Amino acid sequence: MPINYNLPVFEVIRDPSRCIKCRVCERQCANEVHSYDEENKIMLSDEAKCVDCQRCVTLCPTHALKIRENENRFRRNANWHEATIREIYKQADTAAVLLSSMGNPEPLPVYWDKILLNASQVTNPSIDPLREPMETKVFLGKKSTEIKRDSNGRLITDMDPQLELALPVMFSAMSYGSISYNAHECLARAAAELGTFYNTGEGGLHSDFYKYGPNTIVQVASGRFGVYKAYLEAGAAVEIKMGQGAKPGIGGHLPGAKITDAVSRTRMIPQGTDAISPAPHHDIYSIEDLRQLVCSLKEATGYKKPVIVKVAAVHNIAAIASGVARSGADIIAIDGFRGGTGAAPTRTRDNVGIPIELALASVDARLRDEGIRNNVSLVVGGSIRSSSDIVKAIALGADACYIATSALMALGCHLCRNCQSGRCNWGIATQEPDLVKRLNPDIGYRRLVNLMTAWDHEIKELMGGMGINSVEALKGNRLMLRGVGLNEKELSVLGIKHAGD
């Protein structure tokens, strides 16, 4: 046995009393973990290839399969964790940067879970959303309180361009290339049915999806893939991607293997070449440069579409957001350090950036202190996991939330965090036709609509419980929040009181 033998991370547990040897697991595993031994008539497993995506477990008709973490352990050490040791062996073997995908899985604080919501009791009534109107419609864009009237004294009702959302959630940027055609179709159709928006990510817009333009946010990132006039005009808004929560400060790298014919046409790069997004935009080295790009994009789209600037939540996010708010941008999207990715260096994903809860609280407070909160809408993302996370985010000061990981989970993602392999067994993070077809958009888009419909109901229930019947009255309403188990500094950054106070 060579010294670089790495023990499999997972064990495949097959219950022989249940297995009927239908071989569905074998057919469904793109990693070729399962196989059938014709001679001995037994199912075999090559566990080293298993990524715990749960596809076989889900499809096994007799529920004969379980995947669990390998119980074999290196000698326990509170300093040298199992994963750390494995990573060292791997790098000693390959000399390579470690790659990961999806969001930061480390046990860092999740502030959403330490914030509790209020409800009405006695002194004012809670409101039943089944009996009374309950409004979750949101307009994103610059608001003006400067009143202008015509010569007859009538209000002049011209507004800066706005995005109208039927519910305060949008699907955040995931490029075609990093995810499949079918995944994009699911997102586009769901956004259209729900009255919200999905985001092309930096990979351009497939020609089939221009028809969903009114529900599409087109992204302009540092690689400028697929960006041209018709693309900008196709969307309802243009998003400049300055950073991503999963990998602040670095660019992207989509390997040539994923640049299929259709991806190459959409991205406008040769088939099979790596698609490399530079770390910075090379025409934006400072805030005044950003302003020029914002203005150029507005000029290119006739000042009819809001421009979003997406930034990763980093240490001085409040100052950055203040600068962005003065750059002419209509919407600031902030992506927290738990945000997902199709591939990122592990060290960056797990160690760079700050929690979205704290970033949001400090940005909202800073923009209000400076009196410019109305100049921009705030959209936050980076692991928004449920309707209560959304309600808490809005009460902290967000206008709306971006979700992506939870949307992918509705499509089948089981968070195995191996998007970078390109062999997604759920047909999401892959370009292989056999795998892509596993995601039937008729099913996928319906599940997305279901998820959002359920969340919208829950948002309404929670708002009603607080006696609030419109989401505007929840925005920045921090008295509706209390912290549990947070220290003074955390409470002061979040701008909330402790429970019981």
Add this chain to the structure above:
Amino acid sequence: MKRIFINKQWCLGCHLCEFNCAFANSGKTSMVTALKDKQVRPRVRVEEHGKDTFAFSCRHCKDPICIKSCISGALHKDNGIVRIDYDKCVGCCTCITVCPYGAIARGDDGVMRKCELCVDNMDGTPYCVSNCPNGAIVFEERD
């Protein structure tokens, strides 16, 4: 009349339909007891040609040649569904030879078996349809 159709585009070739069909027609309440270490005789078959796969079962033809050829009168139409009267079937296999789709097969008891749209099984929805993981098999009215 609602019939089973295949959206070939979405067929993954997983063969789950076959096992679910065999289970549905087994009369058992558990797939394990129904199929474990048994010869599986589904009434739907996944045809494979390289990477092209599609599931396939009785078309319930408007003018079924199997009924015309049945020497014992076991095959008959019931509300548009082609069904077999097992008591009448003599196991001559004529229907197998005439069916252009290969949708009829012999059961363990020598009597013919074919898809009867699960009318007597489960909740009345063909079990292959309700258990297809990718919506490739549908049960619907088409012209």
Add this chain to the structure above:
Amino acid sequence: MNKEGQVRIPSGCAISGIFAKDGRNISGEVISNSMTVMHDRSNGLGGGFAGYGIYPQYKELYAFHIFYDSARAREECEKYLEGKFEIANMSKIPVRPSDAIKDAPLIWRYFVLPNHNTLADSLLDEKEYVARAVIEINTKLQGSYVFSSGKNMGVFKAVGFPEDVGAFYRLEEYEGYSWTAHGRYPTNTPGWWGGAHPFALLEYSIVHNGEISSYDANRRFIEMFGYKCTLLTDTEVITYIIDYLVRKCNLTLEETAKVIAAPFWSTISKKSEEEKRHLTYLRTNFSSLLVTGPFSILLGFEGGMMALNDRLKLRSMVAAEKGKMFYVASEECAIRQMEPSLDKIWSPMGGQPVIVKLDNLDNKED
């Protein structure tokens, strides 16, 4: 125990209002009496009144009513006032001591005009200058609290039942064309007079019954525009919202009502194209000033009064007319107490403002 301003204290309430469109003088006793029949809606922890047209002899001057915790606070505040204003008249507000009203602070009244030079140097318009001075005293000068600051109007409030507060301030000695009243049922002991209502800034005064669920959303928004919510009460934030929308943004009262009690989107979608645009414009641009949760408010202002319920009408409010007189109250009994035989009585719809104004503002001023 924390006092008002250190902690948010929700409260239930009674409100009442009377308005003479022909500008005739109404004694403060009338409004005070109307509150007696709604005694049970208050719990003795706050009552107050606002009267308009009560200082005709000083109608061009800002009438500041100030609570002081101590003589030292008064000294400090008067020094501040002297630096910014010409003080035409200053005196204690006459009161009638009674067992029902305890722990009274020092209560003073000043008729002032901004000092011409400091006003010019400030580059502010006169009202903004006065408003900022009031906010500065209330937030920065310990122990001083300006609770009334309009021209030809005054607020009278205390910890106690409203009818006792009326007697304490000798309201029968004042006459005006418009009065509002408030009885408070707070869920905590404020122990501080500034926390009683009405709440007023310049000539706007608010009495409010309800507990708004949008409070912090509204507060954090309005504080962007130079206001500082020190009392943490609904009434305070609603007053600032109205001051901001009407005085600073120049919205009409009707437009203001469409912001704070905005029609539902489903209602807006059924309107004509022009109205749809108009309502969408107001609701979108001023979205953070939508007030949700139960409220019934009476806004007093120079020459008029507006009554408004939240859009679901989660608080009772009745309005009535008799000739040129307009009445409004939490309960019909309070109106009947003022005028038993009415021409018309109705329950205004949620979100629909009832606005009354003097028939002829010029005549009133003559």
